[in-house]
Amino acid sequence: MTADAPLWTPSPARVADATMTRFRLFAEARAGRPLADSVALHGWSIAEPAAFWDAVWDFFAVVGEKGERRLVDPTLMPGARFFPDARLNVAENLLSREGPDDALVFRGEDKAAARWSWDDLRAAVSRLQQAFQAAGVREGDRVAGLLPNLPEAVAAMLAAASIGAVWSSASPDFGPRGILDRFGQIEPKVLLACDGYWYAGKRIAIADKLAEVVPELTSLTAVVVVPYLGPDEAEAVAARLPAAVTLPAFLAPHAPAPLVFARLPFDHPLLILYSSGTTGVPKCIVHRAGGVLLQHLKEHGLHADTRPGDRVFYFTTLGWMMWNWLVGGLGLGATLLLYDGSPFHPSGAVLFDYADAEGMTLFGTSAKYIDAVKKAGLVPRETHALTTVRAIASTGSPLAPESFDFVYQAIKPDVHLASISGGTDIVSCFVLGDPTRPVRKGEIQGPGLGMAVEVWTDDGRPAPVGEKGELVCVKPFPVMPLMFWNDPDGLKYRAAYFERFDNVWCHGDFAEVTPSGGLVIHGRSDATLNPGGVRIGTAEIYAQVEQVPEVVEALAIGQDFEGDVRVVLFVRLKDDTVLDDALVQRIKTRIRTGATPRHVPAKIVQIADIPRTKSGKITELAVRDVVHGRPVKNKEALANPEALELFRGLGELDG
Numbered sequence: 001m002t003a004d005a006p007l008w009t010p011s012p013a014r015v016a017d018a019t020m021t022r023f024r025l026f027a028e029a030r031a032g033r034p035l036a037d038s039v040a041l042h043g044w045s046i047a048e049p050a051a052f053w054d055a056v057w058d059f060f061a062v063v064g065e066k067g068e069r070r071l072v073d074p075t076l077m078p079g080a081r082f083f084p085d086a087r088l089n090v091a092e093n094l095l096s097r098e099g100p101d102d103a104l105v106f107r108g109e110d111k112a113a114a115r116w117s118w119d120d121l122r123a124a125v126s127r128l129q130q131a132f133q134a135a136g137v138r139e140g141d142r143v144a145g146l147l148p149n150l151p152e153a154v155a156a157m158l159a160a161a162s163i164g165a166v167w168s169s170a171s172p173d174f175g176p177r178g179i180l181d182r183f184g185q186i187e188p189k190v191l192l193a194c195d196g197y198w199y200a201g202k203r204i205a206i207a208d209k210l211a212e213v214v215p216e217l218t219s220l221t222a223v224v225v226v227p228y229l230g231p232d233e234a235e236a237v238a239a240r241l242p243a244a245v246t247l248p249a250f251l252a253p254h255a256p257a258p259l260v261f262a263r264l265p266f267d268h269p270l271l272i273l274y275s276s277g278t279t280g281v282p283k284c285i286v287h288r289a290g291g292v293l294l295q296h297l298k299e300h301g302l303h304a305d306t307r308p309g310d311r312v313f314y315f316t317t318l319g320w321m322m323w324n325w326l327v328g329g330l331g332l333g334a335t336l337l338l339y340d341g342s343p344f345h346p347s348g349a350v351l352f353d354y355a356d357a358e359g360m361t362l363f364g365t366s367a368k369y370i371d372a373v374k375k376a377g378l379v380p381r382e383t384h385a386l387t388t389v390r391a392i393a394s395t396g397s398p399l400a401p402e403s404f405d406f407v408y409q410a411i412k413p414d415v416h417l418a419s420i421s422g423g424t425d426i427v428s429c430f431v432l433g434d435p436t437r438p439v440r441k442g443e444i445q446g447p448g449l450g451m452a453v454e455v456w457t458d459d460g461r462p463a464p465v466g467e468k469g470e471l472v473c474v475k476p477f478p479v480m481p482l483m484f485w486n487d488p489d490g491l492k493y494r495a496a497y498f499e500r501f502d503n504v505w506c507h508g509d510f511a512e513v514t515p516s517g518g519l520v521i522h523g524r525s526d527a528t529l530n531p532g533g534v535r536i537g538t539a540e541i542y543a544q545v546e547q548v549p550e551v552v553e554a555l556a557i558g559q560d561f562e563g564d565v566r567v568v569l570f571v572r573l574k575d576d577t578v579l580d581d582a583l584v585q586r587i588k589t590r591i592r593t594g595a596t597p598r599h600v601p602a603k604i605v606q607i608a609d610i611p612r613t614k615s616g617k618i619t620e621l622a623v624r625d626v627v628h629g630r631p632v633k634n635k636e637a638l639a640n641p642e643a644l645e646l647f648r649g650l651g652e653l654d655g
Contacts, residue, residue, distance in 0.1 A: 006438030007408050008417065015436045020302045023059055030055050038436050039446070039517065046452040046475055049074065053082055053294060053450060053478060060297040060331070064088025064263055071476075077503050078493065080476030083266040083290055090270055090289045091162040092261035094330040095122055101309070102335045104151040105358055109341035109350070111198045112228070116151050123256035124152070128159035130254040135222040137189050139164035139262060142272065144188035146172050146179060146210075147318055148197045148340040152226050152247065154327055156192050161270060161289070164262040165189075168272040168284075171319030171614055172197050173204075176212045178614075178636035181281050182274050186485055187219035192247070195237045196229040200342040203229060207237045214241045224250045266290030267482055273321055273424045276613050280633045283492065284485030287427050291478035295428045296328025298449060304362055304391060304418070305435040308333030311388070314364030315343055315351065320615040321424040322364070322395065334361075343369055348376045352384040359388040366396035367419075368553075368616055370403045371546055379410045391416040393433065396616060398521045400543035401442030419444045421521050423507065425497070426479050430471065430507060431519045442543075443518035450477055455511050455519070460501050463512065468522060468535065471509040472501060480505070510537045527620040529558040530565050534598055538620060541569065541601070544594035548587055550577045555610045556601065557624040559653060568653065569601035570623070572610055579606035605652045609643040623647050 015021055024041045028034060030051055035041045045052040050070035057066060067085025074080050095118075097103070103121040106114040116124070137143060143160040147153040147169065160167040170182055172194050183191070191214070196205040214223055223244035227234035231246070238244040270289035274282035300306040312329040316322040317340070329336055337358055343351050343365075355363055373380070380386065392407060392415050399419040407417050418433025421444060430453050434445045447453035452475035455463045463469035484493045500506040510522045522528070522537020529536040538556045545554040552572045558565040571587070573579060584604050591600050611619045614637065622632045626647045635641035 004441050006440050007404055008415065008439040010416070010436060010438075018435045019305050019307065020434065020436050023055075023302055026059050027052070027055050038434050042447060042449055045449045049450060049475060049477075056294050056298050056450075057083075060301060062088060062293065062297070063093050074476060075503070077476050077498065077505055078480060078490070080480075081267065082476075082478040086266040086290060087263040088266065088290060088293065089162060089164075089261040089263050090293050091125065091158040092259075092263075093293055094158060094327065095125065095259065096331055097308070097333050098122065102311075103330065104154060104336050104338060105311075106149075106151050106338040106340075107354055108148065108150075108228070108339070109198050109201065109345050111341075114151055121151070121155060121158075122259060124155040125158045125162060126256045126259050127251045127254045128155055129162050129259065130257065131250050132159055132165065132190060133163060134253070135190055137163065137165050139264070140166065140269070142166045142168060142186045142188040143190045144183045144186070144192070145169040145318060146174070146191065146193040147226060148172060148194055148228060149317060149323065149338045150194075150226065150228065150340065151338065152192075153318055154330075154336065154338075157327060162259065162261050164264050164268060166269045166272055166286075169318040169323070170274075171317040172206050173199070173317075173639065174319060174614060175636050176209055179209075179213050180216055181634065181636060182284070183217055185281075185284050186272050188217065189219060190222045190224065191217060191220055192224045192226055194226045194228045195234040198341050200345045205229065205233065207240060210237060211240050214244070222250070264289065269482055271324055271427065272485060273324070273427060275424060276615075276617070276637050282634070282637065283496065285425060286482045286485055287479070288482040291480070292324075292328070292427055293331065295426075295477075295479040296325060297331050299325070299428055299432065300329050300332050300334070302449060303429075303432050303434060304393065305416075306332045306334050306362060310334040310361040311337055311359050312362045312364070313337035313339070313351075313354070313360050314362075314393070315339060315366065315369060316364075317614070321427050324427050326364070344372070344376075348373065348378050349380075349383065352380045352386065355386055355389055356384050361388055362391045362393060363389050364393040366616060367394050367399040367403060368396060370394060370399065370407065374403065374406045374410070375549075375552065381411055381413070386412050389415060391418055391433070391435070393418045393420055395420045395422075395429075397618075398523065398539040398543070399442075400539075400546055402543070402547055404439070404441045421509065425481060425507070426477075428479055430473060431521075440514070440516055440518060443514050443516065443520055445518055447519070452477075453519075455513050456501065456504075465513050465515055468510060468512045468537065470500065470525060471507045471511040471519075471521070473505040473507065510535065524620075527557075529556065529567050531558065531567055531598065531602075532564065536567070536599055540595050541567075541591060541599050544591045544599070545569065545571065545587060547594070548583075548590055550574055550583060551587070553610055553618070555607075555618050555620060555623060557620050557627060559603075559624075559627055561602075566602035567599070568603045568605065568627070570605050570607040570610065570647070572607055579604065603652060605650060607646050609640060609646060611641065611643040612639050613637055614639050627653060
């Protein structure tokens with residue numbers, strides 16, 4: 001990919017004012033030499049990781065005892081340890097402010113709204129802290145949340161962290177098996193669950209689901225039903241469940257009191273997140289408190305340029321890692337803007353309405369949402385002011401080059417568009433935005449500070465610029481997972497990241513470095529296509545197909561056929577649209593001219609629906625298994641598992 005002229009370049013004043021610039025000058029003093037720009041700063045951050053992360057701790061004034069050592073065994077992956085003598089508490093650092101200003105603002109479609117001050121949040125955390133302890137929760141115990149993106153969820157996570165308990169969450173739209181596959185492994189002591197939720201204006205009760213799940217979680221000493229549909233509904237749900245009470249009853253004995261924070265080792269477990277589970281029971285990924293705190297302060301503060309009083313939004317559920325990332329914004333003194341429900345209810349303007357009404361500074365969403373806004377024909381810059389929005393972040397899947405154009409043409413011309421990519425595995429990013437550098441079409445701006453990211457060929461060498469390969473990280477970083485749950489010898493952990501290249505983190509993304517120093521993600525490595533032995537990233541195909549107006553979304557797989565692999569493209573079309581020969585040819589022409597002839601599918605098949613995970617990612621591997629007659633190991637990980645049946649026994653794929 002050739003480097004086009006930038007779509008956006010920060011003004012000299014904006015660069016000078018950026019927190020990234022202030023940190024760079026701070027780091028120059030630590031390094032004892034000039035660091036001309038953020039590229040030089042990144043070079044220093046990976047050459048001197050102990051000094052860099054020490055500077056992050058001090059720059060963001062982390063509360064805690066740092067201890068003597070900064071990095072032990074710096075060449076081991078896994079095995080390196082950052083700040084082995086430190087003691088801190090994440091909740092103490094995230095509850096960074098007091099007073100009447102907004103800490104959390106909530107909207108649940110057009111059904112509910114709430115506004116919590118910093119004092120309100122601290123009071124809620126205090127009461128939950130006391131209630132958890134009264135329920136027997138101690139350091140290292142697990143507290144689970146099956147909740148919408150409510151203020152109460154943030155408070156519960158902070159309360160668990162304050163006493164050294166481990167927080168884990170899922171979204172209430174998960175099925176019973178999906179919930180048990182996650183929480184059943186980690187044996188929580190307390191479960192907080194809603195009585196139901198709203199989506200696209202529909203009231204969805206989960207009482208029957210909870211009645212099936214709770215008896216199977218035999219480790220529970222308390223079940224807390226959080227009212228969302230209404231107090232009467234919550235009371236009725238609690239009455240059906242063993243050892244259950246509503247949240248008001250759970251908190252009733254406890255008045256707000258001064259908060260007490262347990263200062264624990266840097267590597268104390270903070271969170272348990274889950275792999276998607278589409279290839280088997282989800283892996284339980286345990287994240288260390290200190291690493292998560294430092295990484296989130298760095299990403300929010302430096303890469304997203306979040307400051308005290310900013311108003312940060314990310315469209316996410318509690319089943320996606322971005323919720324945990326969003327909560328980290330509290331550590332910068334920012335207000336979190338929470339939203340739960342459909343981003344298109346009651347209309348496609350709802351999130352842009354929210355941005356204007358609340359003075360949103362960071363608008364975080366997914367590549368699929370941006371494409372959906374485009375396909376809906378919306379032009380937010382004509383209908384909304386969006387004057388406060390300084391940055392738009394996109395993740396979940398690669399952001400198509402044309403979506404970059406759309407953001408600048410139809411949403412806001414003067415905005416920092418940050419395509420970001422990382423994963424549940426690190427509850428953060430490997431590559432992301434930089435507010436001091438230009439944004440180029442189709443490119444992620446660069447690697448995160450402290451992340452020694454490279455792209456390697458199959459034989460383990462750095463790939464030349466413009467050549468695709470495996471995204472790797474060649475040096476340790478503090479937010480590597482602590483461990484996998486129930487993996488005492490670490491074999492599953494090593495197999496997940498270090499089996500491909502010894503002592504090097506292989507992330508499983510198919511990527512390339514661009515001439516400008518940016519990166520392009522072409523899709524997951526395990527979903528790459530290999531017709532004629534040539535690796536093709538699925539994102540390269542989607543970027544072209546999404547430009548065809550009749551196509552709502554698409555999914556590509558490699559089908560084993562006559563001793564080779566052929567590319568098959570499934571397309572979901574707009575209502576009342578039929579895939580005729582003319583449309584097939586237009587799709588193929590678009591792919592051939594926009595990508596290469598090798599990307600052109602051998603077969604294009606119309607399909608009524610495409611299976612997605614709970615976080616909205618399409619599932620090429622599950623479809624590939626169905627097409628080849630193999631069992632799909634964990635349908636509970638999917639939001640719409642019934643869609644898989646549409647791909648079974650398709651006659652179009654026989655010849």
